Amino acid sequence: MTIYVAGFGVLGPGLPDAEACRAVLRAEETYQAGAVRVPVAEGLSANEARRCPTTARYVLDVGRQALRAAGWDAAGVATVLSSGSGDLEILDKNCRALAGTPVALSPTLFHNSVHNAAGGYWGIATGSRAATTSLSAYDDSFAAGLLEALTTVAPGRPCLLVAYDLPPPAALASVRKVSAPFAVALALSMEAPEGPCAGLSWEWGQASGEGASRMTSPALEALRLGNPAARSLPLLRALCGRRSETLSWAYPEGGALTVAIRFDA
Amino acid sequence: MMGIDIAIHRYTLTSAFGRGLAATRAGLMGGRSMLATHVLEDGFPCAIGRVPGIEDVVVPERLARYDCRNNRLAQLALETDGFGDAVAAVIREVGAGRVGVVIGTSTSGIATTEAAYRSAAFAKEGTLAADFPYRETHNVFSCADFVRRYLGAQGPALVVSTACSSSAKAFVAAARLVASRTCRAVIVGGVDSLCDTTLYGFHSLGLLSRGHPRPFSADRDGIGIGEAAGFALVGSPELFGARGGLHLVGAGESADAYHMTAPHPEALGAREAIAAALRDAAWGPGDVDYVHLHGTGTLHNDAAEDRGLARLGLATTPAGSTKGAVGHTLGAAGMCGVAFVGQGMDAGFMPGTANTLARDPAFHSDLLLAGRPGVIRRALVNTFGFGGSNCSLALEWRP
Numbered sequence: 001m002t003i004y005v006a007g008f009g010v011l012g013p014g015l016p017d018a019e020a021c022r023a024v025l026r027a028e029e030t031y032q033a034g035a036v037r038v039p040v041a042e043g044l045s046a047n048e049a050r051r052c053p054t055t056a057r058y059v060l061d062v063g064r065q066a067l068r069a070a071g072w073d074a075a076g077v078a079t080v081l082s083s084g085s086g087d088l089e090i091l092d093k094n095c096r097a098l099a100g101t102p103v104a105l106s107p108t109l110f111h112n113s114v115h116n117a118a119g120g121y122w123g124i125a126t127g128s129r130a131a132t133t134s135l136s137a138y139d140d141s142f143a144a145g146l147l148e149a150l151t152t153v154a155p156g157r158p159c160l161l162v163a164y165d166l167p168p169p170a171a172l173a174s175v176r177k178v179s180a181p182f183a184v185a186l187a188l189s190m191e192a193p194e195g196p197c198a199g200l201s202w203e204w205g206q207a208s209g210e211g212a213s214r215m216t217s218p219a220l221e222a223l224r225l226g227n228p229a230a231r232s233l234p235l236l237r238a239l240c241g242r243r244s245e246t247l248s249w250a251y252p253e254g255g256a257l258t259v260a261i262r263f264d265a
Numbered sequence: 266m267m268g269i270d271i272a273i274h275r276y277t278l279t280s281a282f283g284r285g286l287a288a289t290r291a292g293l294m295g296g297r298s299m300l301a302t303h304v305l306e307d308g309f310p311c312a313i314g315r316v317p318g319i320e321d322v323v324v325p326e327r328l329a330r331y332d333c334r335n336n337r338l339a340q341l342a343l344e345t346d347g348f349g350d351a352v353a354a355v356i357r358e359v360g361a362g363r364v365g366v367v368i369g370t371s372t373s374g375i376a377t378t379e380a381a382y383r384s385a386a387f388a389k390e391g392t393l394a395a396d397f398p399y400r401e402t403h404n405v406f407s408c409a410d411f412v413r414r415y416l417g418a419q420g421p422a423l424v425v426s427t428a429c430s431s432s433a434k435a436f437v438a439a440a441r442l443v444a445s446r447t448c449r450a451v452i453v454g455g456v457d458s459l460c461d462t463t464l465y466g467f468h469s470l471g472l473l474s475r476g477h478p479r480p481f482s483a484d485r486d487g488i489g490i491g492e493a494a495g496f497a498l499v500g501s502p503e504l505f506g507a508r509g510g511l512h513l514v515g516a517g518e519s520a521d522a523y524h525m526t527a528p529h530p531e532a533l534g535a536r537e538a539i540a541a542a543l544r545d546a547a548w549g550p551g552d553v554d555y556v557h558l559h560g561t562g563t564l565h566n567d568a569a570e571d572r573g574l575a576r577l578g579l580a581t582t583p584a585g586s587t588k589g590a591v592g593h594t595l596g597a598a599g600m601c602g603v604a605f606v607g608q609g610m611d612a613g614f615m616p617g618t619a620n621t622l623a624r625d626p627a628f629h630s631d632l633l634l635a636g637r638p639g640v641i642r643r644a645l646v647n648t649f650g651f652g653g654s655n656c657s658l659a660l661e662w663r664p
Binding site for chain 2: 084086091112114115123126127138141144152171172
């Protein structure tokens with residue numbers, strides 16, 4: 001079975017959007033990390049925008065980028081949101097509130113703390129009532145999300161994968177390392193879009209001797225290792241460079257997702 | 266998802282009813298509420314459904330860093346009803362790499378971090394100690410990681426965390442892994458444990474019942490939170506020799522796209538999920554023998570669910586909510602629904618609605634107050650979560 005990539009979105013250090021990403025990933029040595037653009041939370045009312053957590057802003061930003069690139073309306077597009085740690089900033093605030101006397105937990109922070117909060121904001125912002133799921137596989141969350149998205153796509157039923165993670169606040173920095181914010185979105189469908197595009201086929205099997213696919217530039221490789229969502233970089237590089245290649249994402253406890261990327265058009 | 270056909274080869278549940286399927290069945294048929302009063306710091310008396318014995322569970326030495334209430338609860342369930350042995354047999358048959366793990370949880374082991382934030386060390390340092398086992402206890406993936414290591418499964422492993430629909434959606438994710446032939450079998454689970462985040466969080470939203478939850482009653486005033494762990498070993502019917510028993514034959518997933526915590530007043534998203542489950546299973550409303558309601562006991566959720574069922578022609582289908590009996594087990598609610606319906610099918614019994622004395626007169630559903638004998642061949646399990654994440658499962662019993 002082949003699933004096509006109809007578009008993608010990205011936001012990370014030195015990678016403000018797909019166009020910039022394309023230029024950088026075709027010539028990795030030109031990569032410079034730099035500051036991360038502030039994500040755009042389009043489609044929310046003023047009230048909702050005020051409540052919308054940073055993680056959900058990243059999801060809205062890259063998700064919209066991918067839909068625009070694919071030329072899709074959000075309605076009818078299922079979403080798979082994958083994040084290794086969810087929103088640790090909110091978690092930190094909630095745990096502080098629970099440790100205080102009296103306990104003063106904010107209702108908004110509580111509902112924003114659920115792992116699928118970003119999925120809720122996506123639905124509210126886009127009006128889409130299509131299926132949405134939120135998952136985690138810790139540092140392997142990109143591969144887990146990609147697999148879930150690839151198996152969610154059906155004839156006439158496209159799927160948007162969004163993977164994201166943000167660095168933790170100071171109190172949690174000792175126990176969870178995420179080096180920089182990174183979010184990526186892939187618009188996937190069973191129907192081939194017009195023009196040259198990547199077709200993906202996949203299998204789950206044992207990890208090859210190589211293990212995970214890596215980046216050539218040390219700075220990009222550090223980013224790949226520093227954020228679970230940035231484990232997508234080898235796939236983005238293949239998409240940007242129109243490279244037909246086979247990539248793999250190995251789980252530490254055995255097993256690996258292997259994805260063959262083919263540009264046939 | 267189109268055309269699911271997944272055999273639920275073996276399942277187990279540990280909840281406030283007790284440990285295992287025999288206790289579950291006795292609890293369902295007994296019709297009693299297992300909830301106990303729990304007084305919050307501000308004096309608010311809520312109800313909780315606690316699982317006894319979690320404190321005594323000892324996790325294996327090699328997984329010591331995974332030790333937390335949520336994973337102990339998971340282990341308690343894995344060691345019940347021969348579930349671990351059934352998984353071992355399937356791993357021997359198909360290979361560890363072909364057995365996936367998909368767990369639904371909303372709480373994970375967050376209670377461990379809650380406690381750490383209250384410690385003197387945290388007050389002094391302002392950070393968690395570098396050896397604090399965040400990844401193994403609190404991180405949302407922790408439970409699936411624990412389960413795959415505990416059982417030695419090497420297929421894809423993930424946690425689905427969509428609040429109260431988490432474990433229902435875990436079944437659908439597992440069905441996708443089987444249908445795409447990525448996995449031969451999948452260990453599906455729902456594990457949620459009591460913690461202050463959910464107790465005080467739902468209280469902050471005014472959604473906890475003062476006293477005991479009374480789903481679908483006119484005087485309902487909120488939920489009581491329960492904890493539970495359940496697991497199901499699922500695979501293609503061919504793998505399990507096309508045996509009879511419990512099957513997942515359809516599923517519907519949708520989003521409300523309306524509000525983070527309030528359901529759509531016309532239950533649009535919930536209706537779409539139920540309608541999609543019916544379509545997926547190729548059932549009409551008349552084919553459904555029983556509906557395991559989401560039935561949380563909040564003012565708006567129950568009203569929306571009742572309206573949604575009526576609009577879909579399911580008002581005359583016997584329905585019940587078990588949330589007054591064991592509490593709302595949040596991320597484990599879907600798993601509880603599957604186990605309760607499975608036991609109802611097996612026993613020829615339709616579970617009722619513990620704690621509720623009379624149905625809200627404004628409602629239309631055929632709410633069973635007391636459980637009663639009855640054949641369930643086809644049933645729906647509804648779950649609707651925060652963030653407007655809905656999932657309805659279509660279950661069928663095959664002789």
